Amino acid sequence: MSIGDFAAKTAGRELATSADAQGLVGAVLDTVASLVVVLDREGRIVRFNRACELATGFTAAEVVGRSVFELLVPADELGDVRPVFERLERGEFPSRHQNRWRTKDGGARLFDWANTCVLDERGQVELVIGTATDVTERDRAERALRDSEERARRRSAELEAVLDAVPAAVFITRDREARSMEGNGFCLELLRLPPGRNLSASAPGGERPRGFRAMRGGQDLPPEQLPVQIAAATGSEVRQCEYDLVFSDGEVRHMLGNATPLREPDGRLRGAVGAFLDITELKRSEQALRGSEARLRALADSMPQLAWTARPDGYIDWYNRRWYAYTGTTPERMEGWGWQEVHDPASLPAVLRRWRESVATGSPFEMEFPLRGADGRFRRFLTRVYPLRDEGGAVVQWFGTNTDVTELVEAQEALREADRRKDDFLGMLSHELRNPLAPIRNSIYILRHAEASSEQAARAQRVIERQAEHLTRLVDDLLDVTRIARGKTELRRSRFDLLDVVLRAADDFRAMLDERGVALRVELPSAGLPVDADETRLTQVVGNLLHNAAKFTRRGDQVTLAVRAAGGEAEIAVRDTGVGIDAALLPNVFQPFVQGARTLARTEGGLGLGLALVKGLVDLHGGSVRVESAGEGQGAEFTVRLPLAVPGAARPEPRAGAGPGGARRRVLVVDDNADAADSLAELTRMLGHEVAVVYDGPSAVARARAEPFDVILCDLGLPGMSGYEVAKAIRAGGAPGLRMVALSGYAQPEDRRAALDAGFERHLAKPACPDDIARVLG
Incomplete structure (x- = not known):
């Protein structure tokens, strides 16, 4: 009879027997080792034996x-109990289950x-009797075992993954004779063998x-001299063993391995494990490193920089040859x-401070400072120093270079100076372009209110002519400087x-x-000086030099223009004897936009382009120009030297003669600027020609096809249809005997060529001189 059956029988009797009997039953239940609990049909505890109390x-x-349920069963298990x-x-009993109390x-x-x-007399459940064994410790042990097995399984899987992931060949043998041997994936790949093969050289x-x-x-x-076999047979560890694997196709792999024995718990040998690295590339690298060290030293000695190395504490222990060559x-x-x-003693404290900071922190060093050369002169160097670190990140050496940046620094300073001159030029340009507008506007007012034949009107006209010429000269100077700088100036020799x-x-x-x-003195030789040159451009050179002298002389001064032959040159x-030139300005006097000191009034005007044009044009002719001045108030002298013509090597070019005059022409004027078109039409009428005006390209093409014209000024x-397209469209329609003349502010040589290619016979730059207009109209 089980404890449960006994408890059920005695519990049933206990309800009807005496107190002595109940005490006997309770004593019996308290003596058993199992837990016994009796519940009524509502789950209330009726009996709770000694084992329950202890548990x-x-x-x-x-x-x-x-x-x-309320006292002993945990809330999270009520749903199961x-x-x-x-x-x-x-x-439905008897039954078994597990739960916690x-x-x-x-x-x-x-x-x-x-x-x-x-059950009661009606067969209904009256009492529930449960007997239990405390399995807490067994459950813990089972859980611990399962966890241990799972950890072992995971460790085994991890170990296998590690062995397959490591870039090393791992061998293992489980017998002292190493007759059977396994390996990881890298091992199989290295030996070119499929999985499952016995890898032992000691195998049958x-x-x-x-x-x-x-x-x-x-x-x-021999197999017995291989590392794993030695460890398995002798129980000794094998360290840093090198040998070669030579394959049947001739490939050789260099191996470096260690092997250690495996033992039973009692110390008996049971095999060995070995790990081997393929050091083929390392061997090649070592050989290449040895071969390259000499080349690296030679490279360091031949590099344009000064180079050196230092210890971790900043102590410099090597310089290349160029350092010693520069410093002497x-x-x-x-x-x-x-x-x-x-x-330089002036910069040395800052250099020392920065270098010591880098040494202390391990951060790269970069600084620009002067170094004295063997000739005693200082030059600017950009110094960069980088730390070389070991695998742990510690600085093991410093490598530094000093790059000569003297020319770069000077170029940067020159760029800054050029930028400053550009800003000055923009201010001067604004002033010089605005200045002529005031007298022109005033003269227009006078012409509008004065009698046409009065002296006032005549003076106003002369003012407008002078100022227009001044504006034209400014624009021409700008264009000439641009052409020369871009190499687009063509000489007509x-x-x-x-x-x-x-x-x-x-x-x-x-x-x-x-x-x-100001007095002008001219000194000429008795014989002529023939040159092969562009007459217009040389006239511009001499004119610019005289104009420059006029601007910087005062009343009572003298300008001397002297020409002579000297050594095959003119x-x-x-x-x-004017204001002279400051010594600081002399090296830059021929640069564009460079001018001497001026007052705010800028009475003489100008953009600082005249002397730049002189140098550019003289250079184009194969000549040279220089300037000398003893300083401010001491005057200045500009000297141009040009090659004289070689006898018998003249290269005259035909000059364009004036066209036939006197004929009345039918002229079509085309310009989208109404003022420009209408004023040019009035000028053309004053020259005695019949004029029509249109303000866009399509109208010009339509008018030219509808009416016969002798000349088109376009x-x-x-906008929309350019003048080039107008010319091509009109030429495509025939137009025999029609002369087409391009008028444009686009006046570069390529613009002239494009105009001729489109069908124009002539190209005049705006603003065109009325005399030029008269000549092209014939």
């Missing part, structure tokens, strides 16, 4: 009469329950792997901190006497100088 910490007095109790009530100390223990019931003959041999020093290694020092003087002697050009220029400027009270000198920059 839970509750006494019978504390629990009898209370609900087992109540269905068991309900099945017992339905008569709370203990008095706040813990919980697991019990394995066997349940039965006591038919099982030995083929296709490679283990060798050292050109000799085959010796290794003995420079070692350590001796480099300080070639530094012919042979002529340079003295003719000089005399004309002198005559042109004499009146201006006389008005200012020399033109313009000397003045702007190039028309």
Whole structure:
């Protein structure tokens, strides 16, 4: 009879027997080791034996009469225990289940329950009796075992993954003779063998792997001398063992391996494990490194920079040859901190501070400072120093270079100066373009209100002419400088006497100088000076030099224009006794936009382009120009030298003659600027021609096809349909005998060529001179 059956029988009797009998039953139940609990059909505790008290910490007095569900069953297990109790009530017993009970100390223990019931006279469940064994420790042990097995399984999987992932060949043998050997994936790949093959060179003959041999020093290694076999047989560890694997196709792989024995718990040998690295690439790298060290030193000695290395503490221990060549020092003087002697004392404290900071923090060093050369002069160097670190990140060496940036620094300073001059130029340009507008506007007002034949009107006209010429000269100077800078200036060479050009220029400027009270002296040789040159451009050169002298002389000063032959060259000198040139300005006097000091009034005007044009044009002619001045208030002298013409090598170019005049022409004027078109039409009518005006390209094409015209004066920059397209469209329609002339502010050589290619016969730059208009109209 089981404890449960006994409990059921005695519990049934206990309800009807005497107190002595009840005490006897209770004593019996308290003696059993199993937990016995009796519940009524509502789950209230009727009996709670001694084993229950010991397991839970509750006494019978504390629990009898209370609900087992509320007192002992944890809330998270009620959903499992109540269905068991309900099945017992339905008569489904005996039954078994496991659940936890709370203990008095706040813990919980697991019990394995066997349940039965006591029925009343009607066959209804009256009592539920449960007997249990405390399986808490067994459950913990089982859980620990399962966890241990799972950890072991995971560790085994992880170990296999590690072995397959490591870039090393891992061998393992489980017998002292190493007759059978396994390996990881890298091992199989290295040996070119499929999975499952015995990898041991000590295997029985038919099982030995083929296709490679283990060798050292050109000799085959016997199997017993291989690292894993040695460790398995002797129990000794094998360290840093090198040998070669030579494959049947001739490939050789260099191996480095360690092997260690495997032992039973009692210490008996049971095999060995070995790990081998393929050091083929390392061997090649070492060989290449040894071969490259000499090349690297040679490279460091031949590089344009000064180079050096330093210890982690900043102590410099090597310089390349270029350092010694530049500084003129010796290794003995420079070692350590001796480099300080070639530094500028003014910058040395900052250099030392920055270098010590880098050494202390391990951060790269970059700084620009001067170094003294063997000639005693200082040059600017950009110094960069980088740390070389080991695998742990510690600085093991410093490598530094000093790059000569003297020319770069000077170029940057020149760029900044050029930028400043550009800003000055923009201010001057604004002033110079606005200045002529005031007298032009005033003169227009006078013309509008004065009698047409009055002296006032005549003066106003002369003012407008002068100021228009001034504006034209400014624009022409800008275009000329641009063309020269871009190499787009074309010289029209012919042979002529340079003295003719000089005399004309002198005559042109004499009146201006006389008005200012400045004397002009001309000194010419007795014989002519023939040159092969562009007459117009040389006239411009002499004129610019005289104009420059006029601007910087005062009343009572003198300008001398002297020409002479010197060593196969013609020399033109313009000397003045004016304000002179500051020594700081002399090196830059021929740069665009460079001017001497001016007052705010800027009475003389100008953009600082005249002398730049002189140099550019003289250079194009294969000549040279120089300037000399003793300083401010000492005057200045500009000297131009040009090659004289070689006898018999003249290259005259035909000049364009004036067209036939006097004929009345039908002229079509095309310009989208109404003022420009209408004023040009009025000028053309004043020249005696019949004129029509249109303001866009399509109208010009339609008008030219509808009416016969002798000449078309057409702007190039028309919106929508350009002047080039107008010319092509009109030429496509025939138009025999029609002369087309392009008028445009686009006046570069390529613009002229494009106009001719489109069908124009001539190209005139805006603003066109009325005389030029008259000539092209014929």
